[in-house]
């Protein structure tokens with residue numbers, strides 16, 4: 788990394804931008820050009836992806852901000868997390884249904900006197 792060219796501010800903002808998900812930020816795409824990035828404690832920043840602007844203080848002072856640099860990765864990581872959560876819930880539901888079916892089958896067999904459990 789060329790510190791003269793990139794500067795320490797850019798490094799810091801880039802690092803922040805790529806760890807938004809880990810730091811508990813969430814993002815919501817409002818339309819094609821607008822994403823709202825939420826800090827875990829509630830602050831909201833509106834990122835305009837077309838004009839590369841953000842409503843936070845860093846961007847207002849023309850410094851690179853993590854919201855702008857990281858919103859895309861945040862949206863991807865958030866979606867992957869949500870999909871993993873849904874898959875885990877579906878797997879637990881399938882397992883639960885299988886248990887229910889087994890219990891039902893055992894009861895029927897017991898009532899028929901076919902076998903004892």
Ligand SMILES: [Zn+2]
Pocket residue numbers: 832841842843844845846852853854855
């Ligand atoms: Zn920002």
